[in-house]
Amino acid sequence: MGTTRTLRFTLNGEPVTTEAPSHWNVVELLQNRFNLYGARESCGQGLCGCCTVLVDGVAVSGCLSLAARVDGADVRTIEAPAATEDGLDDVQQAFIESGAFQCGYCTPGFVLMTRKLLDECPQPDDEDIRHYLSGNLCRCAAYPEIVAAVRLVAQRRATRG
């Protein structure tokens, strides 16, 4: 199978260079070259959000994007540590406190999308939350707890000013 190509990009804040077969998708690139497993393939069709990564700040389905897509880009994955003492940001903290997961397979995707949502819309109502997260599936159906976690972060940020 085909050729390889050289990719240079920024991964979680660090400049990286690697060779990758041109048929790999972004999930394979992250797993096979960088031992990052938080973006994981499930549906393989862009329908579940388990493979979400941020490419130049845009949420992308890693299963549908060829590795070449990240060449020259700024890539952030769930593994990027937050600039806090314990390495967790307020979204991750709220997911833990609200019990917003069961098996955890979908959780990285939901955490990344929640961060994006709150960047774009700091005080979302339930409708905003549902619509923004409607591209992510959770078979354990921790949806009510996920909505509660998002609300908790928004509320905390509001009171913090």
Add this chain to the structure above:
Amino acid sequence: MTSTQGAVGQSIRRLEGRAKVTGRAQYVHTLRLPGMLHGKVFRSTVAHARLLGLDASAARALPGVHRVLVGQDILAVMPDPHYGPAFHDQPVLALDKVRYVGEPVALVLAEDPHVAEEAAALIVARYEPLPAVYDEVEAMDSTAVVHEVLKPAGTFPDLKHLQGKRDTNIALDYSLRRGDPDGAFASADHVFEHRFRTQQVLHVPLEPFVSAAVPGEGTLTLHTASQSPSFVRIEIARLLGWPENRVRVQVPYLGGGFGAKLYIKVEALAAAAALIVGRPVKIALTMEEQFFTLTKHAATLRIRSAVTREGRITARECEVWWNGGAYADIGPRITQKSGFTAPGPYDIEHVRIDSYALYTNLPPAGALRGFGIPQLVWAYESHTDMIARELGIDPVEMRRRNILREGRPQATGTVMRDAAIEQVLERTAERMRWSEAFDRGSGTRRRGRGIAIGFKASVSPTTSVAIVNIYADGSCALYCSTVDMGQGSDTAMAQIVSEVLGIDIDRITVVHPDTDVTPYDMATLGSRSTFHMGNAVRAAAEDARSKLIALAQDVGVSVETTPIGEIFRRKYGMQAGNVVGSGSFVPAYTPTDHHTGQSDNVTPFWMIGATGVEVEVDTETGQVTVNRLVNVGDAGRAINPAIVETQLSGAAIMQLGFTMTEQMRFRDGQCVNPSLADYRIPGILDIPAIIDNERVDATQSSGPFGAKGVGESGTFGVSPAIASAIEDAVGIRLTSLPITAESVLRALREQQGRPLQAD
């Protein structure tokens, strides 16, 4: 040994929370092993045929292909390569016949999974087609016979009577006889009879099935996403003709299970391939392949009741046909264990049940969150509601008049104990404000409400073993083979240890299943772990505690006042040594009589779940919106209340999918919608605006600290509650799942005397 932080009864946070929100939790699906090959499966495209030959030459010639394996190749390492928990009926790869579309026929191995996949598509099979049967009722006397000979596995003592039958598709028939149903029907004021159907659906864990096998020197290690590591070891050892100690099964976190990842799925194929080629082999199925691996039983149910003028049910007759697909998996056990609850949680004197596990030429069916109960509740609660409406009795009142109360015998003869059926019903009615006025909508938007209650027996006979190891600094580890697939068992088990030993939860590690390390457990299924493993863990912790007390006495101190680390230092002169406690739990059980289905002790505990819903129906489109979903369950005294509530709501939302949107569609035995694009599981937009979950205040006296299982209870009542709410809103009754806008609209148009054309 006095502080009990994080102990029983508190909603402490999950132990693995941090690993899950940082994406660092380990799953087999993302496991990479040095030197491993990827296996891709070539599958049957016909539902029932003799396999005449395979041409794999093009696949073998593709650069990068390491090896192509066919059924005959497996014989080199597994002389009789058939597996299964009830029957040894499923071949590792098809041998002489294929029995469903999607059955594994060959395996391609390559270092690059893309190469393996491309090569698998190059394989060509030659078949001689055989007549096929798809419908469970037709399978009863079809001339198309899926298996010529049946070979019972003998795994479960309660299925001892399973016999090899020839020329039939009936894997198991279970019957129950109580009282004199014929007499009761003959003298009844009213007799009602209805027929119901449920569709094929599937589990869809977001982490699909996956196993990786690593050959050693006369040993084999399997990393597998399995809910039953102990069973996997025993079954793989049996297939290989090895003693158990040479097979090691390790299970990290699971990305969901729901009953799919039980017994053998891809483990045997990965094991055989790894031993044949002498290299690690990983087989990770795709989402699409899950549709060809295991489904939930579709079922046809006939139910008939004799009822007095006052609404007392005096007799009930149930006939259930379970569509087991091409291989029995655990279907026979579902047919029996769930079969005996078919009349529902009602006090009925005369009962007749006939329940049949049937083979058909569809993908195999197995356990799915409820073990057959949601199918039965769909029938008996719809039926009960229809009777109530027919007799003009309020549906809740109808249930009250018949409810199975504490101390009364269930259909098997087992007397009900610690089963809060009445309380669950009453709390559901209260939370629904059932006796208050209800806004019924107007114009084209009509509202209705419905309620349904179900119950389930726990699995038996069964064994759980646990080990608690106290370290010399006073921290400790729990070794148990319960699999945390998301239900939070690690946390609950650690809470039990914490409660007994007074060790802070942060100082307790739960060692994940590894059959070389963690002791035997039957499996993580049927909501059994909290009760069975919980009891074993409690016993192990208590054993460790008595040993620690003895150690303290030995060195002349008291455990109440001396820190654990100090006790060890006194004994060993330094931070050294261990205190190891072990415990096991085997509940008492009386098997059901093969002829009458009677037993005086049919289950270690009962699970109860009820659902109330409010729906709105758009009479122009048939669209149904569930506005309110109330889930009430009896979990005994919850070990971790927050986790229990998440289980109740998660189960109910899953069943909402099975009720409203999920359906595998088949054409000539082929599933034609094997993708999340065409098979729609609930998303965040499908969630009702109001979800209320409640655990009733109850105690399971035989459970650990009064607790029992709850993982499935939320599923029981959802489907019939919705169907009843729709009838309440618009006066139509649907008896077949799923309930789609189309099926509602069709029924509405029929009711108005202007039926829609068939499609």
